[in-house]
Amino acid sequence: MFHFHQLLRHVSGLHHHTTTLQHALKAQQQQQRRQFGSGAREQLRRVLVVSKLTRLEFEKIREEQLSDECLEQRIRDRGTDYDALKYYHHLHKDVERQVVRSFQQHGIEVQVVNRITIHKDALQWADLIVPIGGDGTFLLAAGRASPFFLSNGKKTPVVGFNSDPRRSEGRLMLPKQYSVRVDEAVRRIIAQDFRWMHRSRIRTTLVGAATTERPSPMDLHEFHSQPVEHQEVMSTAPNGKSRILPYLALNEVFIGEMLSARVSHLHLRIDSSDVTTKTKSSGLCVSTGTGSTSWLTSMNRLSTNNVKDLLAIVRKRTGRTGSPLDTIDPESVSQEYNDNLVFAPDDPRLCYSIREQICVGVWPNPKGLESRGFAKEIFVKSRCVDASLVIDGSIAYNFNDGARALLEVYPEDSLLTIDMDD
Secondary structure (H helix, E strand, O other): OOOHHHHHHHHHHHHHHOHHHHHHHHHHHHHHOOOOOOOHHHHOOEEEEEEOOOHHHHHHHHOOOOOHHHHHHHHHHOOOOHHHHHHHHHHHHHHHHHHHHHHHHOOOEEEEEOOOOOOHHHHHHOOEEEEEEOHHHHHHHHHHOOOOOOOOOOOOOEOOEEOOOOOOOOOOOOOHHHHOOHHHHHHHHHOOOOEEEEEOOEEEEEEOHHHHOOOOOEEEOOOOEEEOOOHHHOEEOOOOOEEEOOOOEOOEEEEEEOOOOOOEEEEEEEOOOOOOEEEEEOOEEEEOOOHHHOHHHHHHOOOHHHHHHHHHHHHHHHOOOOOHHHHOOHHHHHHHHHHOOOOOOOOOOEEEEEOOOOOOOOOOEOOOOOOEEEEOEEEEEEOOOOEEEEEOOOEEEEOOOOOEEEEEEOHHHOEEEEEOOO
């Protein structure tokens, strides 16, 4: 039986035993509205640039024993467009060089790291973290800019430059015009010509005896997967029954079977409800307001054809022609519906979406759980075979049969960034 009340008491115990941590985080939040100061360069002295790991760089790391000529030939032999890899590599690096040079021209010290070389000391050294690439690079930087990593009392802002605005939407980055007007963006940052903004993030607490088993999570980079070292920043309750994961989700937490063709069997409890609902689906996506513009919308959007089909059914039911329904533009309806899926990035609520929920026969059990809704906290128990809990599409933890997790939002976990939309 799924003893949620007992499990929640364990989590409450964790929160009680981490009072000191909470107080420290609250004190940190009081500082998070800090500006770079009236004497900007006195405060903004150190910038950590998080560089996109390009496909060409990855290929060189993977085949480090090959010369550049041999690597090029190997890539061409497998049918990959080497010239395109090289072009986009230089495109990203040109923007990176402009950003580095612009900060340095203002007397600011700059370090450059990437997905492989990023480390805790560099994160704690920086006054500002600047990812350069696309949303994936921003999520990498934001995931490391966590209170659980940055133990020096700082909430370091994260501000990103989109290095390829023609191919990347880059919703988390500065507006696209600043990809070519880098100097202007840097000047505005130093002059504090912007608005501070906070983006809510999801805290994940693993619950139960299995949490003491600490297999390394996997970094699911688009080119490869590798274990992530994380134990030094893990927070554990004294009773060993609960564990707060150090990675905070800026976009979403996804829980489900790694093999997409396999059904994900999950037990859910929403907020303070006494009802535990057994579900079968293609997985559970729990999103923030920031993430509502991406996977959550893709998962729940209505196409124009969907609206056309619905209007046709309504016309058939009413048996009327020439009704006001004939004046409705299906495209505008679908656009309005999809726009309404998006909510504010600082919203303290979670939005859950059960992906392709099976709603026939006895599922869900009991009936009545909507496939999408808002919650303050969500408790999940796995009945899966080979599942993962994936944070921002990148950091994956095993989440097989018996694994349990509590998903919540805390104000002190929010990401500090800036808004320069004019």
